[in-house]
Amino acid sequence: MTAVTDSTESDAAVGLPRLLPPPQEKRARQGLEQHLARHGRLPYRDRAGTLIRDIESAGLTGRGGGAFPVHRKLQAVSDAADRYRRTPAVIANGAESEPASDKDATLLWLSPHLVLDGLQLAAEAVGADTAILYTHANRKNDVGARLREAIAQRQERGIDRVPVQLAEAPARFLAGQETALLSHLSGRAAVPTFMPPRITERGLGNAPTLVQNVETLAHLALIARRGPRWFRAVGTEQEPGSMLATVRRLDGQPKISEVPLGIPLLTLTGELRQDGAVLIGGYHGTWVTAGQAQQLTMDNASLAKAQAKVGAGIVITLPSDRCGIVETARVVRYLALESAGQCGPCLNALPRIAAALAEIAGGRFRKGTLEDVDRWSDQVAGRGACHHPDGTTRFVASALRTFAAEVALHKAGRCSAASKKPFLPVPQATARAETDWI
């Protein structure tokens, strides 16, 4: 089981953790009884729309990485339902495909009922008759079996008004991308499709569709119970509330922390060495130097100064005995192989960028390799159907910036790493055939 970081007294004072089980029952999965005892009954509003206003004043944003205001998506789906006279669908997105992240799997494992509550309330808010929970069923724990049990229990007790279907996501990096998710739920491969129209207008079976990250729905379930003011008690004025973070320090083991937005980055990473580096936001995220990290707080307003984003809340400290370039090259190779192979720019640029990085990491690079990477990165920007090429090139650019000294070292045929052991988690299995995407 993934470790949950120790909560401090100050956490308890502001009521954290909110989503994860309380500290005294740290590792205990929250069964239905415990869940009801802690959070109370599911507060249906029995009127569409009222919850949307609460979510708006709470200022909840999507926790899957996009940080899009949740009330706007709810409103968009609700409006589209009226406009087209179609009953919408609601999808809880638990396909946490980022290999470095573990917060959604942990949340689903420890507090599944909070997510399922959120799914029901979101369905009520937009008037949906279809609710789907989409997730990797068995990445570490048997989350699928746990969810099936929870869903059955709720059905028995008559808690859920909209029946919940469980859908399993393929083990692909892009499986959680909204259009890929939709494509998969429509019985096709989990590859991105080209927008427009927006899926809030025309999504699953052409019905207006709400896709929310599972953590977002859990927050929504608590806002429905305790109100916007309670939600805003932590976090910043602009970016209120708490978030789940996957933190990997030097041992590489993921620890899931629930922290207020806006806390200093160093409270997550611990003390950093002078020449240390931190990866924020995962493999579509940004490397920052220890010097930058000291100035930053975990909110988008602050992270923007280092061209970083909160994303899905991944914070990884690079151990001093590893090489940031070697680690980045390994991840980029994985990212290139996870391209759906649909869009020309992504298909042609990513493998070349990956090969160039392998060259740099291997210390064999020639003049012009760095220029090639820059040029290819420029060429793919904004030209994919999804953000995979953009996210990958942002990650690459931040590595070349942050590890500039290491690049110079590699140019001289040396590498600062004492250990060759891979640090950043990268799945071994890459897709070989169409079936790997289904």
Place this chain on the structure above:
Amino acid sequence: MADKLLVNPIDCKGHAACAELLPEAITLDEWGYPVLDPRPLPPGLERHARAAVSACPTLALRLQRA
């Protein structure tokens, strides 16, 4: 309002007919795929833009009212 070109990168197979017909707004990357000028289409090019749109063998290029 000016029109805006939009390419569906999944359908686009790099036939590159569009870039020949509308070099003012469409260039090719080094693999022969179109790069669209993000600025609104300059006035007077609408006819050429429509020609580029209809020349696309895979229907990947669209002209949208901005």
Place this chain on the structure above:
Amino acid sequence: MNQLLGKGSHTEIVSGINSSTVMWYASRATGVVALLLLTAVLLLGIGVARDKRLPGLPRFAASGLHRNVSLLATAFVAVHVVTAVADGFVKIPITAAVVPLASSYERFWLGAGAVSFDLMLAAVITSLLRRHLSRKTWRGVHLTAYLCWPVAWFHSVFASKDIQHGPLLAVGIACALAVLAAAMWRVAEAGKDVPRAERVALLMAAAHSRIHSKGSRERTFAQ
């Protein structure tokens, strides 16, 4: 002209071109030209679909030619149909142009002509309205061209005796062989396409093995 086209069963009765036979000859002539044009359209279409350039011409020329020749072919077929109907010697109702088996004269082979005409109209109309259609719809209709051409060919060869011998027979056979070869090439080319899920790994291997090659066009994938 008479020598070339006038060997139909009834034209031997009359001598030379007069007001009653001009329609018939026109119909014959436009029919043959239409077959040649449709053959060109199909060959160009196959070339466009596989991104082939015409030597010495820019890329858009092939698709432009494909489109313009198809419009020209439509015009020829239209004249072919109208003149055949207008000609009074054999009674062909106008409905036979689009409704199969509506004519008692050469019921079956004129029916084939109607079928190919319908398919052709469908392809032309959907192409003219292309920007309002989804790619799937347009392509689905457009693929029926592969049905349209053979039906048109059989109509050409069997609805009249003109093409069953002499130089016109050679023309008919040449058209068929050209289309057959192009279609086989098209199928072979499609067989070489890399399935979506395998493209990245292939390009990855190529990128890594040719790490020092500057020429970036060495291996690009059109999907």
